Amino acid sequence: MTPTPTKRALPSKESSLFRELLNLYETRQLKKGQKTADQILKKFPEHGETLCMKGLILTHMGKREEGLELVKKGVRLDLTSHIVWHVFGLIQKGEKNYEEALKSYIQALRFDKGVIARSPCAPSIWCERLDDDLLVCQITDAMSLNQENMNILRDAAHLQTQLRLYDGLVDTRFLLLKLRPNLRQNWIGLALAYHLNGNLVEARRVLEQYERSLKNVPEYDPEQSDLLLYHVRILEDMEEFTTALTLLDTKAKSRAIVDRVAQDSGAEAEQAWRTLIHCNPDNTGYYYSFFRSKNIELGAVTDPDRMSTLRLLQDLSLQNPHTNTPKRLELMVVSAEGFRPLANDYLWSGLQKGIPSLFVDMKSLYQDTRKRVIVEELVDGYRQSLEKNCLPDGAPNEIVAESDSDVPTTYLWTLYFLAQHFSHIGQHSRALSLLSSAITHTPTLPELHTLRGRILKRVGDFLGASVAVNEARLLDGQDRFLNTKSAKYKLRAGLIEEANDTFGLFTKKDAVSPGADLEEMQSLLYLTEEGDAHRRQGRLHYALKKYHAVRKIFEEFEDDQFDFHGYSLRKFTINIYLNLLSWEDRLWSHPAYIHCAISASQIYVELFDNPSRRKDVLSTGKELVFDNLDKTISRLSGMSAEEEKKAKKRAKKAQQKQEEQKKAAAAASAASAATTSTTNEDKGLDLTPQKDDDPDGIKLLTSPEPLDRAWKLLSPLLRLSISNLDLWFSVFDVAVRRGKYLQAIRALTRAKVLDANHPDLHVRLLHFRKLYESLPSSLPSPVAVVVSDALETLITREMTLETYNAQYLQQNHLNARAILGAAWGLQILGSPRDEIEGVVFGTLNPQVVLPLKTALDVLSFLKDISSPRANEFRLACEKIFDLSTVFKTPDQLAIMHLQRQGTLLNTPNVDD
Amino acid sequence: MTSSKKAEAVSSKVSFASLTQNNLGTVRKLNSVLFPIKYSEKFYSEILLPEVEDFCKLIYYNDIPVGTICCRIETKDSVNHLYLLTMGILAPYRSLGIGSYSMDVILQAATTHTKPKIGRIYLHVQVSNDGAKRFYERHGFRASGIDEGYYKKITPSGAWVLERNIEPLEGENNN
Secondary structure: OOOOOOOOOOOHHHHHHHHHHHHHHHOOOHHHHHHHHHHHHHHOOOOHHHHHHHHHHHHHOOOHHHHHHHHHHHHHHOOOOHHHHHHHHHHHHHOOOHHHHHHHHHHHHHOOOOHHHHOOOHHHHHOOOOOHHHHHHHHHHHOOOOHHHHHHHHHHHHHHHHOOOHHHHHHHHHHHHHHOOOOHHHHHHHHHHHHHOOOHHHHHHHHHHHHHHOOOOOOOOHHHHHHHHHHHHHHHHOOOHHHHHHHHHHHOOOHHHHHHHOOOOOHHHHHHHHHHHHHOOOOHHHHHHHHHOOOOOHHHOOHHHHHHHHHHHHHHHHHOOOOOHHHHHHHHHOOHHHHHHHHHHHHHHHHHHOOOOHHHHHHHHHHOHHHHHHHHHHHHHHHHHHHOOOOOOOOOHHHHHHOOOOHHHHHHHHHHHHHHHHHHOOOHHHHHHHHHHHHHHOOOOHHHHHHHHHHHHHOOOHHHHHHHHHHHHHHOOOOHHHHHHHHHHHHHOOOHHHHHHHHHOOOOOOOOOHHHHHHHOOOHHHHHHHHHHHHHOOOHHHHHHHHHHHHHHHHHHHHHOHHHHHHHHHHOOHHHHHHHHHHHHOHHHOHHHHHHHHHHHHHHHHHHHOOHHHHHHHHHHHHHHOOOHHHHHHHHOOOOHHHHHHHHHHHHHHHHHHHHHHHHHHHHHHHHHHHHOOOOOOOOOOOOOOOOOOOOOHHHHOOOOHHHHHHHHHHHHHOOOOOOHHHHHHHHHHHHHOOOHHHHHHHHHHHHHHOOOOHHHHHHHHHHHHHHHHOOOOOOHHHHHHHHHHHHHHOOOOOOHHHHHHHHHHHOOOEHHHHHHHHHHHHHOOOOHHHHHHHHHHHHOOOOEOOHHHHHHHHHHHHHOOOOOHHHHHHHHHHHOOOOOOOOOHHHHHHHHHHHHHHHOOOOOOOO | OOHHHHHHHHHHHEEEEEOOOOOHHHHHHHHHHHOOOOOOHHHHHHOOOHHHHHHOEEEEEOOEEEEEEEEEEEEEOOEEEEEEEEEEEOHHHOOOOHHHHHHHHHHHHHHHOOOOOOOEEEEEEEOOOHHHHHHHHHOOOEEEEEEOOOOOOOOOOOEEEEEEEOOOOOOOOOO
């Protein structure tokens, strides 16, 4: 045995006290434990292990700072004790500092009096595989390892999984199995570790060895079943389909297994898929696989296969009369020539049944324009017949015979379908007029109002859209979907307060605010939409606050997996656990996170380029807060004194509530602080969330390193291959400003692969080359070579940037975004403003297709360069986009809004 | 199609929902297009009372709200009268038997209602509205007189008063 350092050794009395202390901690008798520790420390105040144990106990009792202090002191006093390192690791794990915790665990194992400390290359087990010989000699010692060492190893394995250090994980799991081969989960743990590390062959060998060792497994054991499924999954991944099938046949009877394995073709697979279709005839995937087993790809059926495929689908339809799925697939497979009769049956029966999603269902067929035209002809034909109050000629016979009483609802759903159809193909005015007939016909169907909102949104009338969707909400106050939609449309329209009131109808009544509750509930929709709404209105600090709240949610998602590293092994839920791990690996690529990371980075870049923006936001910001659309509306509507009083009262009440809650929270924490000194209450080791000291995002706004913050938001996305141009533009914008030219040029290379001709890429290439040429040649040479080579392939050096820009404009002179890109290019090259304006106004050329969003971007570009012609452009857009309201001034908007609301209240006021 | 067959076809497509704070918006919307009158907030709070739940309904056809029927209970001389406040079906859904079916359902509910017992049902119809008068007469109502000047803001201002006694179910008439 290693000689115990003298200052660690305790006399027998204290030594037994220390053992008692460990026991008390294990059984969470915190108060007693603390007393015992104090007893030892009275005589040996420098005893590191005791100090650490006391620190650990104090942390459990909620005195984190004091505890941490003691633990650190303990570690310093006894650097070679495994106990102090273990304790330190536990604390770090509680703070979710997984890297440091793992280091402490490794230290703990190094100094453990068991096997590892004695083996000459002990630390290397963390980075390379052990020799079998070495392990054989260790195994004898293993028996002497106590439970605590096992715990350290297991915890270390969890940390390694969390950190995705799979090489080390294999070693840890291997050691655990060697030490305790009688534990089933150690076998699975090792197989999983090999699997995660990409070594399927070893994973399979471990499983087979384990299965051989099993005796007397009860029938229908769910754990055993999942393990076998896992075994099959490995075989499948290794493409050993025959072995996999044999294993399945002999071991399992569950149908669920079939759907993964029927991948190899042949009659058996075909039969398996038939069975599955019969079980769930609405699963489209089963049909695809069924046909794949016959070497037919349903999404791309070729002419020679067409007739036979249709016949098979008809057979399946006859065998499963209660499903529409094969009929829908027929519509996809059939050629345009044979489409009409099939579509007629499908559409008429859908409209007669009143299937609200019929259009969404049909939409994907529109890729074939001929089919789209046929759908339009058919449904518009129905409309005309129904308006003459008779059934269409082509309507399937059995339906005609049934009854004529469905006519009004069929007519209604026909109008609804047509409105969606025409809006989808860009004929919004026609869609709106169909919709208004439908609303006159039946004003009580919420779908009509939400669709009206959606169409108004598409034409850029966000206020009108929010009024329409709110109409739908008022029809059914219980409908959470309508509530959320309505509130979201209000946010889009800039009515932030109204939106919060609407959200508030469904949030917890005792929450500080609807927003606080929605954040607690991790509502990504609310956070992103309200962040965007604030950003549009220039309240950048609130926007940043919301975007960072989204990041916090994703950090929580990432932390949440930790518990499953242990749990899933114990419970043998292996397959779903593997799915979880791969989901977590892709976690950050969630669209909501990408959106928030990009938006926040854009704000940070803006703040960096334009530091005075902070002052603007803050000084006018205060006024801005009270000058949003809500306020403009109330100002213009001449809010009566009474209403104003009410609003003030409400604000005061909210404030009071907030203060009360603060007080209550403070009282609670004081109370708990008071009680912890007397009770045993275990608060655990996890860091409790800290109080938010920046509720308005002012600190985020005024942060001295906006680019570092932006980079932190973007960096989780870099290792995932994400095909989002805006992401790579943001990465470039941040990297180039931080002087990270390699990262910058890489981002542009990624972007060029996605869309070589994109205007935003053009602008950045210009920007980068101009900047690079102006750099004093101070880049270290390897970087300089890489960057200039890459730059060379991205943007030719054969012409001047001015010529390059002019050429780009010439080649894309009918593309509005490209025109804007070229104008921006001119701005970068320092051209005079009137020249830039001349180019920008080219977007109004009637030959140029000008989408609404681009028009908005052009307008904000003109404002950015302080163009005196910005208003001229705005007025032109107001004419072009006559249905839209985005080019109106806030005052105009507010008046429109009030007028619209006014018309709603214009019915004569008579009592019964 | 015979009338009994028609009634059968209708009853399978028509359903009713009790009024709650949450679907009141639909009632408001229907009232705004069905009647030339804007009803007071008092009206909307009264139709939510638990005692009239059987007599205040939204009427659905193929799962779409197409009509409404609302009553209140009045007590005069220790007799409980059911007063039909509003009844209406959206224009495109008329003549399908929905109104008749709904009227039957309400009359049936009045017959079986015990707390309180209903003795009579009555209502007002604008004197110009012959169609409505005929509709109620088909359902056993009789005109008992004209209330001149009943409507204050629409013309003609006169209203028929139509009424019908509610016969309690046989066997229950033991007092």
